[in-house]
Amino acid sequence: MEIKILDKNATTMRLMIRGADVTLVNALRRIMLAEVPSMAIDEVVIIDNSSILQDEIIAHRLGLTPLKTDLDSYNLPGECECKSEFGCSLCRVTITLNAEANEGTRTVYSGELVSENPEIVPVSDKIPLIKLAKGQKLKLEAYARLGKGKNHAKWQPVSMCAYKYLPKIEIASEKCTGCAKCVEICPKKVFAIKADMVEVRDLLACNLCMDCVEACPQKPSPIKVSWEKNAFIMNIESTGVLPPERIIQEATKILDKQLKEFEEQVKVEVK
């Protein structure tokens, strides 16, 4: 297997994977969506709320606020040694908010949340949580825990995780007249005209829609669009809770763990 990083920044990553099977790539995709843990608020104790949003709505907004996650120092609540329903300092982070509007209407931002661990804070300080009119108050205590995307979408570390086959475009140059119909119709601008001939400008952008083949006045078309059997382009966009490369690494670890567990069970049963 051969992996190449096509582009990468703090939240997104694009990989080219060659020599892998759909089964493996899809397993990784599903694990990234549903099994890689991340931190989110899941219990809120409202102490005082005289704002115009109901307690439930505020709790929901807090839950959806993505928090920077530290996977190494926190445990999943079910796997923590404390075995307590309430949680301990290894599986729970307390976050408090105390906001009051003293001088006119104001917006309360996620930056005002005070976390007991300065590492576990919202990804962005500028998320509007609520607006308070003069004299209104909001005071609450929230508990953030690790969780998995399969239990609630707020625990999903990725906002996009998708793969596609690597496109393969062949142009029979001797038959192409250079009419540029395919250049016009392509929604992803894959083709370009060079010296009265159509050539592939951006292969990776192709989404295999086949519009170029249909638009070509010649039948059969000199353009042949297909895809490589064992090559994929994988796109990962993190919500900011974890860097994308860490999400992939965690996904492989989880897959490995699940397979080992499966193997153990098979061994036990066969005996």
Place this chain on the structure above:
Amino acid sequence: MIIPVRCFTCGKLIGDLWEEFARRVKTGENASDILDSLGVKRYCCRRMLLSNVEIIDEILRFYEEAEKRKESQNLY
């Protein structure tokens, strides 16, 4: 009511982009260009910002007025 924290469809964080988006739309900039420069690529996330109406501002006006009335009564 108030800008949702995340995109309903894909879960991308969009709440923190709202204020800049609203401010720039007010200055007359093209909404599509603003979304591009904010890095909002998918149409599910774009509609979150494009179609949002901050009704909470309208409702808060009633509370602001009530507060003003209370203050003016205290003056007399």
